Amino acid sequence: MNKLIWLLLLLAFLVFSFTQFWSCRPEQVEQQKVKNLIIMIGDGMGFQQLGLLNAYVKYAPHSIYIARKRTSALEQVIAAGELGFVYHEAANALVTDSAAASSQMASGQWTGVEMLGADVSGNPVITILEKAKQHGKATGLVSDTRITHATPAGFIVHQANRYDENNIALKLGASGIDVLLSGGLRHWIPQSVNEPDSHQARLIKTMISDSFPLESKRKDERNLLREAKNKGYTLVFNRQQLQRTNTDQLLGLFSNSIMPDAIQESALKHDPDRNFPTLKELALKAMEILSRNEEGFFLMIESGQIDFACHNNDAGRLLHEMIRFDETIAAVYNWVQQRDDTMLIITADHETGGVSFSYARHNIPQPKDLPGKLFSHTQFKPNYNYGHHQLLDKLYHQKASYNAIFDIFDSLPSEQQTPDRLAEIVNAHLEFKITPHDAMTILTREINEYYQPEHKYLKIRTFPKINDFREFYVYGNRIRANILARIVAKDQMTVWSTGTHTNTPVPLIVLGSQQSSDGFSKLLHSTEWAQQAMNVFVPE
Incomplete structure (x- = not known):
């Protein structure tokens, strides 16, 4: 009889202990x-x-x-x-x-x-x-x-x-x-x-x-x-x-x-x-x-x-x-x-x-001497341009977003909205420079792709239709920012897969x-x- 009582008491203690442990388990305490x-x-x-x-x-x-x-x-x-x-x-x-x-x-x-x-x-x-x-x-x-x-x-x-x-x-x-x-x-x-x-x-x-x-x-x-x-x-x-x-x-x-x-x-x-x-x-x-x-x-x-x-x-x-x-x-x-x-x-x-950054065959570095034993009879001469750390500072030193750059351009009188002027504005705000010919490419593609109101400077010209920016660049005249990005990509070592x-x-x-x-x-x-x-x- 005494053994049964002790067994029952032990069982009650174990149930009580388990209940207390379960109710206070760390997961619940922490969740609270x-x-x-x-x-x-x-x-x-x-x-x-x-x-x-x-x-x-x-x-x-x-x-x-x-x-x-x-x-x-x-x-x-x-x-x-x-x-x-x-x-x-x-x-x-x-x-x-x-x-x-x-x-x-x-x-x-x-x-x-x-x-x-x-x-x-x-x-x-x-x-x-x-x-x-x-x-x-x-x-x-x-x-x-x-x-x-x-x-x-x-x-x-x-x-x-x-x-x-x-x-x-x-x-x-x-x-x-x-x-x-x-x-x-x-x-x-x-x-x-x-x-x-x-x-x-x-x-x-x-x-x-x-x-x-x-x-x-x-x-x-x-x-x-x-x-x-x-x-x-x-x-x-x-x-x-x-x-x-x-x-x-x-x-x-x-x-x-x-x-x-x-x-x-x-x-x-x-x-x-x-x-x-x-x-x-x-x-x-x-x-x-x-x-x-x-x-x-x-x-x-x-x-x-x-x-x-x-x-x-x-x-x-x-x-x-x-x-x-x-x-x-x-x-x-x-x-x-x-x-x-x-x-x-x-x-x-x-x-x-x-x-992403990507290596390229543009501006391949010049060969140079290295002090290491493996280069005692040859120069360090990579086959590609893998990018240099200085371009990170150049990215940081950008003075205006692409949107802001084109806002400045659009605010000009129509007769001043020329490729030369666009190149000037871009180059004043980016460390990665473009030419007037690059600017002409931006304006040409935008007109051909999305039929925006023509810039007065471009009305007398006929350009071939360019179709490579249509399917995945979907935001109307903002296409020109993406085209600018493609033009400077070779110097930024930065590539994009989509818009x-x-x-x-x-x-x-x-x-x-x-x-x-x-x-x-x-x-x-x-x-x-x-x-x-x-x-x-x-x-x-």
């Missing part, structure tokens, strides 16, 4: 500590783009990273966290666009191309941001493009097509998201703003303090700024207003369309009179506000102009965009390191452009507790890592 989730998206950023940044960090003779021991923030986070690979195709497609990619990352559900917040059939799906709101957490979206652009919209908007940004603005204004910081004012202001002397134009100009030029894209008289203010949002439109604000609900729109590109930001970021905030400043302000919520927060930060640079095959701008993203990562990483309750995910929605997206896998960098970040360091579809993130951040 994922109070905050920050997702940073380099739109269009594949491993190739990381490779360009890394080459500049490690090898550029005058790299701005020399003082940082030639180590990027991306490298630091990779070393501290987990590194995986993401494939990201949209449903029933080989390649994704940003809308489907964003929606898949936000919901963990397969999505059709150009859809927002939908499943394969077009039904609305709940996103991680919406789940965070349901759990009482604060939420925020930050981008250097437009807040109505596909990547931010995919985390909250449910819509058949990404291109109706006016409707996206309506939905964002009604979403209850605590912090919205980006560009894209044009989708929030009444149509009559386009009449400079109208009442609405004067009203909006008073609100934004002449921070930037105005042009509405709306087709109605809705003033979404006023509606947002009535919902409790504080409105800011420039860097100074952003710095002064101390609020829990913030809408910041800092440009009419996209925000200034990273070359402009690099040139002005230390200027005390700079009017626009940097992506880093937007991220820091968002974290400052959202972290006040005791339940935690969700924040998505997009470096969206990496994609724009790659669509244009603009290698110099791409380098600056990657540096802008890396500096923002450094600020967020520094904040996350101070806490044990936050998960940081750095990834991309897709790769754009298929960029659109590729299905090349992209990085997945996860920093969190060991248990919460376990399972990310492998090959995953974007829907798979999204589901894992939901499980550790907002479990059912």
Whole structure:
């Protein structure tokens, strides 16, 4: 009888111990500590783009990273966290666009191309941001493009097509998201703003303090700024207003369309009179506000102009965009390191452009003597040009994006829009020079390919039709940026495979507790890592 009692007591003890162990197992304890989730998206950023940044960090003779021991923030986070690979195709497609990619990352559900917040059939799906709101957490979206652009919209908007940004603005204004910081004012202001002397134009100009030029894209008289203010949002439109604000609900729109590109930001970021905030400043302000919520927060930060640079095959701008993203990562990483309750995910929605350095038979180096024993009777004489580190500095020293260069050209009177003038403008902004004949090639191909309004200088000439830029260079007159890229490629040692997206896998960098970040360091579809993130951040 005594033995039976002892056996029963032992069994009860074992059951109790097992129950306590199971209820307090490390996975659950750690999962409960994922109070905050920050997702940073380099739109269009594949491993190739990381490779360009890394080459500049490690090898550029005058790299701005020399003082940082030639180590990027991306490298630091990779070393501290987990590194995986993401494939990201949209449903029933080989390649994704940003809308489907964003929606898949936000919901963990397969999505059709150009859809927002939908499943394969077009039904609305709940996103991680919406789940965070349901759990009482604060939420925020930050981008250097437009807040109505596909990547931010995919985390909250449910819509058949990404291109109706006016409707996206309506939905964002009604979403209850605590912090919205980006560009894209044009989708929030009444149509009559386009009449400079109208009442609405004067009203909006008073609100934004002449921070930037105005042009509405709306087709109605809705003033979404006023509606947002009535919902409790504080409105800011420039860097100074952003710095002064101390609020829990913030809408910041800092440009009419996209925000200034990273070359402009690099040139002005230390200027005390700079009017626009940097992506880093937007991220820091968002974290400052959202972290006040005791339940935690969700924040998505997009470096969206990496994609724009790659669509244009603009290698110099791409380098600056990657540096802008890396500096923002450094600020967020520094904040996350101070806490044990936050998960940081750095990834991309897709790769754009298929960029890489490549060796060539152009400018083959001259033979030279080497002191090594193997070269005592011969010279070092490579058969090809493998590139030199100095060209990395030349890429960094680009003074304007290709878009900005052509904007300067287009602003000239038509009689001055000549190949000579285009070559002059390009050569004033790039370290890689072109000739007037090269400029003629750019203008010729653009006219023949897309039938743009003819430049007066070219009207009297007849040119052969050129068809090699049609299928994978799809953005109208922006084709000329891609043609310029092809012309300077031989000196940049930089090659591009396309003007659109590729299905090349992209990085997945996860920093969190060991248990919460376990399972990310492998090959995953974007829907798979999204589901894992939901499980550790907002479990059912």
